[in-house]
Every structure is written in structure tokens, then in C-alpha cells.
Amino acid sequence: MGTPPGAAGSGAVPPTRPAQAELPELRIELTPTTVVSTALATMDFTPVHHDPAAARAQGAPEIFLNILTTMGLVERYVTDWAGPRARIRGIDVRLGVPAYAGDTLVLRGTVTARDGGEVTVAVHGAVSIGDHATGTVRLTMPG
Amino acid sequence: MTTVEPAVHRRLAELAERRIELGETRGLPAADPVNLPMIRHWAEAMGDTNPAYTDEEFAAAGPHGEIVAPPAMIQVWTMPGRGGGRPAPTPIDDVLAALDEAGFTGVVATDCRQTYHRYLRLGERPVPGTRLSGMTGPKTTALGLGYFVTWVITWYVADEPVAEMMFRVLKFRPPERGPAAAARDPYPLRPAVGRDTxxxxxxxxxxxxxxxxxxxxxxxxxxxxxxxxxxxxxxxxxxxxxxxxxxxxxxxxxxxxxxxxxxxxxxxxxxxxxxxxxxxxxxxxxxxxxxxxxxxxxxxxxxxxxxxxxxxxxxxx
Amino acid sequence: MYSLSGRTAIAGIGATEFSKDSGRSELRLAADAVFAALDDAGVAPAEVDGLVTFTQDANDEIAVARETGIGELTFFSRVPYGGGAACGTVLQAAMAVATGAASTVVCYRAFNERSGSRFGRPSTGLGAEPSSLGAEMSWHVPHGLVTPAAWVAMVARRYMHAYGATSEDFGRVAVAMRRHAATNPAAWFHGRPITLEEHQRSRWIVEPLHLLDCCQESDGAVALVVTSAERARDLRHRPAVVTGAVQGSGAGQMMMTGFYRGDMTGLPEMGVVARGLWEMSGLAPADVQTAILYDHFTPFVLLQLEELGFCARGEARDLVAGGGIELDGGLPVNPHGGQLGEAYIHGMNGIAEAVRQIRGTAANQVTGVHNVLVTAGTGVPTSALVLSTP
The missing domain is CATH 2.40.50.840 (OB fold (Dihydrolipoamide Acetyltransferase, E2P))
Structure with missing residues (x-):
């Protein structure tokens, strides 16, 4: 088992609720191993997520992340910051350009609303060719 | 072609209307109950070190009092996998097939909105229920003329809804193709495509x-x-x-x-x-x-x- | 302020015959031209300590040195951007001599451009090269904009639109060059002038360019010996003193595809060159008795006359139509026939002609020559010289 994606850049889980409005940036190198292992871990066997020839036959230059993984990485990005006691209530993502193997997914987040423990984080996941995923994550953080 | 023939549009709209009226169709329950091996496999692939999902000691003392599944895994539990079994029919299938037939063969997902009512616990076996919630179009998009198709999946444990997902795709007519869709000779004048372009x-x-x-x-x-x-x-x-x-x-x-x-x-x-x-x-x-x-x-x-x-x-x- | 002007001179020129099929290797051509230039100057190979050529030249400096018996080198360098390098080789050599990096430098260019690799062929592979040039070309190659004629034609069309120039205005340049070549025994088109009607009847290459707007393709080589003005005085011929030598690249410059800047009716890089040249030489257009203007395609001769200050913007066609560039005109251009008439040796044969005009030995000698202007490839980062009598 290799290093999980982005492990080096994720930093320590903060023990208490952070006060800052900006989440630390997370860069995930989208190696073929990352793309394939996440596709299979989400039970998605569509060939374009693991077979480069199948991806090219569809006009894609490379295999690319599946949507279930995009949702998973967005969730992970926010809980890395919010800590294991937070509860994710919902993730709302607008999907953009594909995230191809060989690219880097850069996740950035900003707290846009905070009402007691109810927090809304705007998340932006970009790859070199544009916006891959843009949206919000709603969560409850312990008081 | 930049328009849809009125008869084709009417047929598509009527089909969508009927499928929306059909309401929700339940699918097959998750092949495996929510389980630690699949959770750990998912967490490792995602690089997610959240102890709420894999660390029994933390979980026991944590907010859920036990191991829970990552909420974004909700769809994973009911994926068809490689078993070869035909997935249960949903009201979406006909609509997507009719769009394919009408030439809207391109597909791209545009929105995914998940709402988690609660976290799933080990041993639970969610059942998906799928309903078509809308079809709008034809609309001229950057990809070509197309219809947006939106559906909602609700996952139930027993009869308790535990999570929902709204999913929207654009079904579009790809940019004009030559008369024959057969493989053509590669165009020899290719650009260098790099990080900057x-x-x-x-x-x-x-x-x-x-x-x-x-x-x-x-x-x-x-x-x-x-x-x-x-x-x-x-x-x-x-x-x-x-x-x-x-x-x-x-x-x-x-x-x-x-x-x-x-x-x-x-x-x-x-x-x-x-x-x-x-x-x-x-x-x-x-x-x-x-x-x-x-x-x-x-x-x-x-x-x-x-x-x-x-x-x-x-x-x- | 220190100036390079007047410190160095071209003391020797040499060339092979100009042909369509040289029948020998490019390295052999280079060696033949270098020997000819050294013999012309009266300099032994062992006295040469510097070599300069084009980035595009296939003959390494060390290979040329080996073949010609030039021993140790203390200076070797190359100049990029195709024919834009021509006068730049002399600038490099002059700087080396003036700074003491070398004492005697030979500049050379040798190719089988007609019988070997032809530049007029579509450069379809350029777009795929993992280089900044490949990235540049990627915006043009996929659309079939792949030949030098097409790149020049794009600017020419806009120039016509802006100033009302016509294909006949371009044709008059071709007719003049062929007329000059007709009386130059070394020219490929010796004895073969053309008429404006023949120009107009010649087939389209890339509209608005006819076949006869495009220069010929040649096999051949030219070499030049550059040394200090002082030493040149003691050699065989009257030195052609380098009073001006400059390079120029414009803002937003590209390799022949400057479609994204300004009004696309000029050659900004030649404007840079013009400013530098007049400043370094202390001369003005009126002080030049004849000009060697790079003529791979006729339209850019008009644009150069304007950029260099021989006439106002948009008025070059009047200057040409009035006979201004003929041998008996106000500014005889390319008395040897240029690349349209003599040969296409990437501009190096034009420098040799400028030296002959200074010496008074040209086939079509202009009278009373004191200063000759020479330019290099246009549409690319370029270079120019003013050569003068001592």
C-alpha cells in the first residue's frame, strides 16, 4: 500500500474547532494509482477510470477520477479541517472539467456561514485545465 | 442540427412526464452490509485518516458511539459492482435510452447534491429508491443542444430515509459528425497540448x-x-x-x-x-x-x- | 560611450556556386566556402580562432574547423531564428574581435536547401515539438498555416488592406530583382528577366502571393572573414568596415507569426533594428547608396523600406513604382538580384554583395558607394549591418 493521496500535505487534524475562515489548501497528486484505487474503492468499474485505452477511445487523454471519488475527496478535505467530531450534513457539488491522471487536484475552502455549530464551507477543487468541482459542504461542528 | 423536431421533443417530454408520475422505484438492497473492510479500503484510497470510520476506540468515545461509515460512501454500498447481475430497472433508464435514440448520445454529469440524514452504522443494508424529478430542454449549451435530466435517489434502512442524492446530467448531441461514424484517419496536423494549453x-x-x-x-x-x-x-x-x-x-x-x-x-x-x-x-x-x-x-x-x-x-x- | 562602430571589418568573402543540386555534402559546401573566403582575405586557416554560424546550420563549428585545418578556437557561437541570423553572425564576430575574445572570425552558412531539406515544405511536425516554438506553432499548424509563404501572406494581406497596395506592387519588386540578376553572372537567374505580366500570370502559392513573389530555393554556401579594421587594412582587399551591426526583436515577438500584436502592417523587429543601426552608425537613410534587403518574399521588401525610413508608411509602393529600387534609381536595392534572382543562401550572399559594392567589384556596381545597408530575414527576430568604405 502506497502513501494515501495528499497525506504529506494534509497536516495534523486540529483538536479543537478552528476559528479561521480559510481552510488550508490541499493538493492531491492524481497518480494513476490514486485514480484506479479510488475508483475501485467506490465500486466503480467503468473502464474510463482504470483503463487508459478505454479513456482514450472516448476522447479523454487519460483515465480520470469518478464522481464518487470527487464527493469523497471533498468530504475528506472538510473533515481533515473540521476534525472527527464534526458531522457532515450535505455536499452539493457542481461538476466541471475532468480530473485526469497526471494532474494535481487543488482543494481550497472558505467558511461562508456559521450559525452556532452549523457551518457552511464553500469548496473549490481545481485542476490544471479548470474547475473540477465547485460547491458547498454543510456540517455541524461540536460546540 | 441546432433544433429538435417538434414531434421528437413532444415524445421525449411525454415520456419524461409519465416517468415522473411513476414516482419512486425501489432497487436492490446493498450487496454487502456496511462493513469495516470496505470502509477502510475507501478511507485509505481517499487518504482519509478520520478515526471515526476505522478506530474502534475513538469511535466508542466519539460523537456516534460506534464505528460509522463516511457519509460520502452512501452510493458505494449500492453500486452494481462486477457481479454481472443486471441492476434493477429505474424510471431513468427509458428516458436516457430515448434521448440516445434521438441523437443526444453525449452525457456529462453537471451536479451532485447529497444530503445525509444520519451516518450509517456497521451491519446496516441500505436500499435505494430512484425517481425522475425533471427533464428540461432542449437547451443550447457549450457542448451542443441538450436536455438536462435530474433524478433523486433516496437510501432507506428499513423504511427510514438515511440519505438522498440529487443527480443531474446533460444529455447532448455531440458536435456534428461526418455521415459515417466509422473510424477516420487521424488528422495529421496536431498541436502540442501541454500544461499551459x-x-x-x-x-x-x-x-x-x-x-x-x-x-x-x-x-x-x-x-x-x-x-x-x-x-x-x-x-x-x-x-x-x-x-x-x-x-x-x-x-x-x-x-x-x-x-x-x-x-x-x-x-x-x-x-x-x-x-x-x-x-x-x-x-x-x-x-x-x-x-x-x-x-x-x-x-x-x-x-x-x-x-x-x-x-x-x-x-x- | 563605447561603440562597436568602425572597429571591425569584413576582410574576406567566399562562396560556392549557387545551384539546385550541389552534388556534395553540406559540410563539404561549408569547407569550400570557408577556404574561398580565407583565400580572398589572404588569411591562413591557422590564423582563424573563431567561428559563427546559424542555429539552423547543420555543420558544427568543430566539424568545419576540422575539415578546413582551422586549429584551436577561442570563440564559437550561433545565432537563432532562421534567416534573421545572417547579419547577426557578423555582429557576433565583430563583438568577439572588438573584445579580444577572438582575432579572426569566420561566419558561414551552408546548405542543400533545394536538393535536401526544403524550407518551403509544410512544417507539420513543428506543432508537436515539446518546446516553446512547438507551443507557438500549435496555434497555427492545426489550421494548415504551415509554410513561410503563408505566414508572410497573412501580414501582406493586412498591409494591402491598410494601404491599398496590390499584387502588382509586390510584382514590381520581383521584376526589379530579376532584372538585376539578369546581368549578374553568378545569379541562378542570370539572363532570365521577367515581366510584370508573367508575375501576375504565375500560379498562386498562398494568396495574395504568386509563385514569383517567392524567392527560389538554392544549394550553396557563403563564408565571411571578420577581423579588426586595423588588421583588415593590411589584407588583400579594401576592407568593408562594420559601422553598424545590430539585432532586433519586437515586443510580443513570435517566429514568423506576429499576428497578435499591433496593426500587422509593419515589421516591428525591423523597426528595432533600424533605430539601433542609425544610432550606432551615426548615419541616416540618405547616407546609404545601395541597400541589400532580405527578399525571401516580395511584400516584406516594401515593409522594410518603410521600417528603415527610406519612405513613409504605406508609400513604399510609390517608391518602387517610380523606379526607386532600380540600379539607376534613388536607392538601388539588391544589385546582385537578391534571393529572388541570385540565390537563397539565407541572406549571407547579400552580405557578400555588400562587401563587393564597398570594394567596387560588383557585377552591377553602383557608383559612389560609401555605405551599404544589409538586412536579414524578416518576420522573425532579425539583424542588419551598415558596411562602409574605410
Whole structure:
């Protein structure tokens, strides 16, 4: 088992609720191993997520992340910051350009609303060719 | 083709209407109950070290009092997998098939919205219920003419809804293809596509003419480059051009022969209203009728089975 | 302020015959031209300590040195951007001599451009090269904009639109060059002038360019010996003193595809060169008795006359139509017939002609020559010289 994606850049889980409005940036190198292992871990066997020839036959230059993984990485990005006691209530993502193997997914987040423990984080996941995923994550953080 | 025949549209709309009225159709329960091995496998692949999912000791003392599944795994539990079994039919299937038949063969997911009412616990076995919630169109999009199809999956444990997902796709007619969809000879005049230019060619594939925009100072630039010469920013964004332009200069190529193109052909420098110039072929116009100042509009032409090129055709002024 | 002007001179010129099929290797051509230039100057190979050529030349400096018996080198360098390098080789050599990096430098260019690799062929592979040039060309190659004629034609069309120039205005340049070549025995088109009607009837290459707007393709080589003005005085011939030598690249410059800047009716890089040249030489257009203007395609001769200040913008066609560039005109251009008439040796044969005009030994000798202007490839980063009598 290799290093999980982005492990080096994720930093320590903060023990208490952070006060800052900006989440630390997370860069995930989208190696073929990352793309394939996440596709299979989400039970998605569509060939374009693991077979480069199948991806090219569809006009894609490379295999690319599946949507279930995009949702998973967005969730992970926010809980890395919010800590294991937070509860994710919902993730709302607008999907953009594909995230191809060989690219880097850069996740950035900003707290846009905070009402007691109810927090809304705007998340932006970009790859070199544009916006891959843009949206919000709603969560409850312990008081 | 830029419109949908009224009869085709009516047939699609009526089918969608009937499927919406059908309401929710339950599918098969998750093949495996929520379990620690699949959770750990998922968490490792995602690089998610959250102890709420895998650390029994933490979980016992944590907010859930036990191990829970990552909420974003909700769809994973009911994925069809490789078992070969046919997934249970849903009200969406017919609608997508009818769109394929009508030529809307392209598909791209546009939105995914998940709501988690509660976290799943080990041993639970969610059942999906799927309903079509809407179909809108035809709409002209950057990818081509298409319909947006929206459906909602609700996952139940016993009869308790535990999570919902709204999912929307665009079904579109891909940019015009030659009469035969058979594999064509590869177009020999390929660009080098690299880190600094991939966004442009990706846009072209999606039917967008993209102009690099500096995320620092907003300067538009074509051809694009890795650094903004105005402010040194390396943060690059883009805008989608209106697609309108005007011939700034042009040539008619006669000789020597150029592989992949039939002579004579016209190449123009097109001035865009956005303020940049771009080079492209002028098509659907006799070479003798091309002139400087002529209004043109971008279209996207498949040069082979993989490569799409923006080209320009005469437009009303 | 220190100036390079007047410190060095071209003391020797040499060339092979100009042909369509040299029948020998490019390295052999280079060696033949270098020997000819050294013999012309009266300099032994062992005295040469510097070599300069084009980035595009296939013959390494060390290979040329080996073949010609030039021993140790203390200076070797190359100049990029195709024919834009021509006068730049002399600038490099002059700087080396003036700074003491070398004492005697030979500049050379040798190719089988007609029988070997022809530049007029579509450069379809250029777009795929993983280089900045490949990235540049990627905006043009996919659309079939792949030949030098097409790149020049794009600017020419805009120039015509802006100033009302016509294909006949371009044709008059071709007719003049062929007329000059007709009386130059070394020219490929010796004895073969053309008429404006023949120009107009010649087939389209890339509209608005006819076949006869495009220069010929040639096999051949030219070499030049550059040394200090002082030493040159003691050699065989009257030195051609380098009073001006400059390179120039414009803002937003590209390799022949400057479609994204300005009004596309000029050659900004030649404007840079013009400013530098007049400043370094202390001369003005009126001080030049004949000019060697790079003529791979006729339209850019008009644009150069304007950029260099021989006439106002848009007025070059009047200057040409009035006979201004003929041998008996106000500014005889390319008395040897240029690349349209003599040979296409990437501009190096034009420098040799400038030296002959200074010496008074040219086939079509202009009278009373004191200063000759020479330019290099246009549409690319370029270079120019003013050569003068001592």
C-alpha cells in the first residue's frame, strides 16, 4: 500500500474547532494509482477510470477520477479541517472539467456561514485545465 | 442540427412526464452490509485518516458511539459492482435510452447534491429508491443542444430515509459528425497540448472557445502562456468567448499540398470582441468571398475521432 | 560611450556556386566556402580562432574547423531564428574581435536547401515539438498555416488592406530583382528577366502571393572573414568596415507569426533594428547608396523600406513604382538580384554583395558607394549591418 493521496500535505487534524475562515489548501497528486484505487474503492468499474485505452477511445487523454471519488475527496478535505467530531450534513457539488491522471487536484475552502455549530464551507477543487468541482459542504461542528 | 423536431421533443417530454408520475422505484438492497473492510479500503484510497470510520476506540468515545461509515460512501454500498447481475430497472433508464435514440448520445454529469440524514452504522443494508424529478430542454449549451435530466435517489434502512442524492446530467448531441461514424484517419496536423494549453483544447472538446484570463489582474491573453506578463501571476483562469469575431486578415492556401487539408483552404486571423486575436480556418464560404472585416462565428469541427478544431463560418453582421 | 562602430571589418568573402543540386555534402559546401573566403582575405586557416554560424546550420563549428585545418578556437557561437541570423553572425564576430575574445572570425552558412531539406515544405511536425516554438506553432499548424509563404501572406494581406497596395506592387519588386540578376553572372537567374505580366500570370502559392513573389530555393554556401579594421587594412582587399551591426526583436515577438500584436502592417523587429543601426552608425537613410534587403518574399521588401525610413508608411509602393529600387534609381536595392534572382543562401550572399559594392567589384556596381545597408530575414527576430568604405 502506497502513501494515501495528499497525506504529506494534509497536516495534523486540529483538536479543537478552528476559528479561521480559510481552510488550508490541499493538493492531491492524481497518480494513476490514486485514480484506479479510488475508483475501485467506490465500486466503480467503468473502464474510463482504470483503463487508459478505454479513456482514450472516448476522447479523454487519460483515465480520470469518478464522481464518487470527487464527493469523497471533498468530504475528506472538510473533515481533515473540521476534525472527527464534526458531522457532515450535505455536499452539493457542481461538476466541471475532468480530473485526469497526471494532474494535481487543488482543494481550497472558505467558511461562508456559521450559525452556532452549523457551518457552511464553500469548496473549490481545481485542476490544471479548470474547475473540477465547485460547491458547498454543510456540517455541524461540536460546540 | 441546432433544433429538435417538434414531434421528437413532444415524445421525449411525454415520456419524461409519465416517468415522473411513476414516482419512486425501489432497487436492490446493498450487496454487502456496511462493513469495516470496505470502509477502510475507501478511507485509505481517499487518504482519509478520520478515526471515526476505522478506530474502534475513538469511535466508542466519539460523537456516534460506534464505528460509522463516511457519509460520502452512501452510493458505494449500492453500486452494481462486477457481479454481472443486471441492476434493477429505474424510471431513468427509458428516458436516457430515448434521448440516445434521438441523437443526444453525449452525457456529462453537471451536479451532485447529497444530503445525509444520519451516518450509517456497521451491519446496516441500505436500499435505494430512484425517481425522475425533471427533464428540461432542449437547451443550447457549450457542448451542443441538450436536455438536462435530474433524478433523486433516496437510501432507506428499513423504511427510514438515511440519505438522498440529487443527480443531474446533460444529455447532448455531440458536435456534428461526418455521415459515417466509422473510424477516420487521424488528422495529421496536431498541436502540442501541454500544461499551459490543455485548458484550451479541453474547452474545444466541450464546445467552448476559451481565452486565458489572468486570475491576478484579469488580463485576457491569446495565445496563452504560463505567466501573466502584466502582473507575473501564475494563477490562470479563462473566460469562454462569445464565439463572434471578425476577419482581421486571411490567406488562401493553394500550394504546396498540406496533409489533412484539401486545397484551396482559407486561414484567417480573427479579431474577437473580447480583445484578442486567434488563428483559424474559415469554412462554409468560397475563398473568393472571404474579406477583411467579415463577421464570423466559431463552430467546432471533428477532424478525426478524437481531435476537434474550432473553425469559423460567415455570420450575420 | 563605447561603440562597436568602425572597429571591425569584413576582410574576406567566399562562396560556392549557387545551384539546385550541389552534388556534395553540406559540410563539404561549408569547407569550400570557408577556404574561398580565407583565400580572398589572404588569411591562413591557422590564423582563424573563431567561428559563427546559424542555429539552423547543420555543420558544427568543430566539424568545419576540422575539415578546413582551422586549429584551436577561442570563440564559437550561433545565432537563432532562421534567416534573421545572417547579419547577426557578423555582429557576433565583430563583438568577439572588438573584445579580444577572438582575432579572426569566420561566419558561414551552408546548405542543400533545394536538393535536401526544403524550407518551403509544410512544417507539420513543428506543432508537436515539446518546446516553446512547438507551443507557438500549435496555434497555427492545426489550421494548415504551415509554410513561410503563408505566414508572410497573412501580414501582406493586412498591409494591402491598410494601404491599398496590390499584387502588382509586390510584382514590381520581383521584376526589379530579376532584372538585376539578369546581368549578374553568378545569379541562378542570370539572363532570365521577367515581366510584370508573367508575375501576375504565375500560379498562386498562398494568396495574395504568386509563385514569383517567392524567392527560389538554392544549394550553396557563403563564408565571411571578420577581423579588426586595423588588421583588415593590411589584407588583400579594401576592407568593408562594420559601422553598424545590430539585432532586433519586437515586443510580443513570435517566429514568423506576429499576428497578435499591433496593426500587422509593419515589421516591428525591423523597426528595432533600424533605430539601433542609425544610432550606432551615426548615419541616416540618405547616407546609404545601395541597400541589400532580405527578399525571401516580395511584400516584406516594401515593409522594410518603410521600417528603415527610406519612405513613409504605406508609400513604399510609390517608391518602387517610380523606379526607386532600380540600379539607376534613388536607392538601388539588391544589385546582385537578391534571393529572388541570385540565390537563397539565407541572406549571407547579400552580405557578400555588400562587401563587393564597398570594394567596387560588383557585377552591377553602383557608383559612389560609401555605405551599404544589409538586412536579414524578416518576420522573425532579425539583424542588419551598415558596411562602409574605410
Amino acid at each position: 490543455a485548458f484550451f483544447w479541453e474547452g474545444v472538446r466541450q464546445g467552448e472557445l476559451r481565452i486565458q484570463k489572468c486570475a491576478g489582474c484579469g488580463t485576457l491573453r491569446h495565445p496563452p502562456g504560463p505567466v501573466c506578463p502584466s502582473c507575473r501571476s501564475t494563477e490562470r483562469a479563462h473566460v469562454v468567448a462569445s464565439g463572434r469575431g471578425e476577419v482581421f486578415s486571411y490567406v488562401v492556401h493553394h500550394a504546396p499540398p498540406v496533409p489533412g487539408l484539401a486545397t484551396p483552404f482559407v486561414v484567417a486571423v480573427v479579431q474577437l470582441p473580447e480583445g484578442v486575436r486567434i488563428v483559424g480556418n474559415v469554412v462554409e464560404c468560397e475563398p473568393a468571398k472571404v474579406e477583411i472585416g467579415m463577421p464570423v462565428r466559431v463552430t467546432f469541427r471533428e477532424m478525426d475521432d478524437e481531435f476537434v478544431l474550432p473553425v469559423w463560418s460567415p455570420a450575420e453582421s
